[in-house]
Amino acid sequence: MTQDQALEILKNNKDELEGILSRFTRTSAGIHINRDDDARFREIVIEMRDLFNDEFVDNRNYTIPLANYFNNSISNFVRSPSYKGVENIKGLISAARARVERNPLALKSMQVTPGIEYSKNPGYLDVIVDRFHILARQIRQRHNSRNTLEIEDEYDVQDLFHSLLSLFYDDIRDEEWTPSYAGGASRVDFLLPEIETVVEVKKTRATLSTK
Numbered sequence: 331m332t333q334d335q336a337l338e339i340l341k342n343n344k345d346e347l348e349g350i351l352s353r354f355t356r357t358s359a360g361i362h363i364n365r366d367d368d369a370r371f372r373e374i375v376i377e378m379r380d381l382f383n384d385e386f387v388d389n390r391n392y393t394i395p396l397a398n399y400f401n402n403s404i405s406n407f408v409r410s411p412s413y414k415g416v417e418n419i420k421g422l423i424s425a426a427r428a429r430v431e432r433n434p435l436a437l438k439s440m441q442v443t444p445g446i447e448y449s450k451n452p453g454y455l456d457v458i459v460d461r462f463h464i465l466a467r468q469i470r471q472r473h474n475s476r477n478t479l480e481i482e483d484e485y486d487v488q489d490l491f492h493s494l495l496s497l498f499y500d501d502i503r504d505e506e507w508t509p510s511y512a513g514g515a516s517r518v519d520f521l522l523p524e525i526e527t528v529v530e531v532k533k534t535r536a537t538l539s540t541k
Contacts, residue, residue, distance in 0.1 A: 340427035
């Protein structure tokens with residue numbers, strides 16, 4: 331499952347729960363869920379349990395509170411889901427969606443497992459590009475003021491970027507010549523034949539934003 335697919339499922343279920351919450355009926359005896367919504371709520375809980383187990387690396391961080399929220403929501407005389415219970419599960423789904431949006435590696439499908447061919451997934455390149463600036467800042471903060479890699483020019487950027495590429499791709503070709511329609515040829519920093527992609531790395535000026 332891709333990051334986008336997981337995000338869509340989580341969003342759809344969250345939106346459905348918002349609709350269920352809006353249809354609770356208030357009476358003098360309390361607040362009650364619609365009968366059809368009761369059935370759908372139980373289906374969503376099962377679907378989310380399966381999604382967390384199948385797709386999330388740390389699935390127990392979600393399946394355990396999901397089960398607790400559900401059991402607490404029906405711990406009444408008529409075994410009917412409570413408003414608070416539905417609200418809690420909606421919040422859990424929202425938190426899971428924020429996690430996947432922030433960190434795609436929370437999904438099993440985005441993990442790199444030895445012996446399994448994942449290197450042809452172009453999504454890893456997007457992760458490296460999107461989060462490179464975070465790494466570049468983090469490596470400057472070492473314990474006891476130890477020496478670290480100072481990124482001072484494009485060569486430093488290329489060396490660090492190359493190291494990250496090697497985590498996901500086997501065939502990384504440096505400084506390949508590419509044809510030019512102007513009659514000459516130009517050079518790109520990296521060629522990744524596995525995903526048919528060329529990468530050119532530039533270092534921004536210090537006066538620009540951190541990213």
